[in-house]
Amino acid sequence: MRSFDFSPLYRSAIGFDRMANLLDNLARTEQNQPSYPPYNIELTGEDKYRITMAVAGFDQSELTIEVNQNNLTVSANKTSETEQRTYLHQGIAARSFERRFQLADHVQVQSANYENGLLHIDLQRIIPEALKPRTIPIGVQTTEKLTMVPAATNAA
Numbered sequence: 001m002r003s004f005d006f007s008p009l010y011r012s013a014i015g016f017d018r019m020a021n022l023l024d025n026l027a028r029t030e031q032n033q034p035s036y037p038p039y040n041i042e043l044t045g046e047d048k049y050r051i052t053m054a055v056a057g058f059d060q061s062e063l064t065i066e067v068n069q070n071n072l073t074v075s076a077n078k079t080s081e082t083e084q085r086t087y088l089h090q091g092i093a094a095r096s097f098e099r100r101f102q103l104a105d106h107v108q109v110q111s112a113n114y115e116n117g118l119l120h121i122d123l124q125r126i127i128p129e130a131l132k133p134r135t136i137p138i139g140v141q142t143t144e145k146l147t148m149v150p151a152a153t154n155a156a
Contacts, residue, residue, distance in 0.1 A: 022102070036097055047125035051101065056117035057094030063119060065112050072101040072109065074119070106131075 039053040051074075055063060058076050066073045075098040103123070110122045 036093060036095070037099070039099065044122070047127075049107070049123040049125075051121040051123070053099070053119040053121075054117065055114075055119045057092055060114045063114065065109070065121065067103075067109050070103045070105065070107075072103055072121070072123075074099045074101075074121070 037054050039051060042050050042052070044050050051072075053074060055076060058078065062076050062078060064073075064075045064077075066075075075096075077096050078094050104125065106127050107123050107125045110124050112122070113120045
């Protein structure tokens with residue numbers, strides 16, 4: 001088991017405790033997650049990602065994709081077969097599963113497609129306008145000479 005010591009981070013950085021907790025939880029979760037079904041995560045463009053899962057043997061109606069806060073959960077419930085089969089060798093594992101992915105802030109699921117036994121989930125990081133870098137225009141301050149006008153005197 002690999003563990004990380006984040007105490008130096010806590011001594012010198014402020015506000016990174018959430019990130020340290022996230023990394024710690026990810027490490028713990030990954031150890032407990034089974035390797036079924038196999039999957040790929042690929043970068044398809046700038047701020048675009050694709051998760052491809054091998055879900056052969058499942059019907060599209062048996063698959064569920066759910067996003068809750070920053071957690072993406074892909075699950076499948078295999079319906080039990082009505083007919084009894086006798087296998088000489090069973091190498092295709094069509095068992096129920098649940099696979100979780102932790103999404104970064106502002107990563108959204110764009111679409112999901114099921115094709116040839118592969119489930120493709122397309123994601124994109126969409127940064128809100130308020131968080132994007134912006135350029136601040138620099139104005140020029142002019143100094144105009146003010147002319148003093150003497151106050152009017154009333155001589156009576």
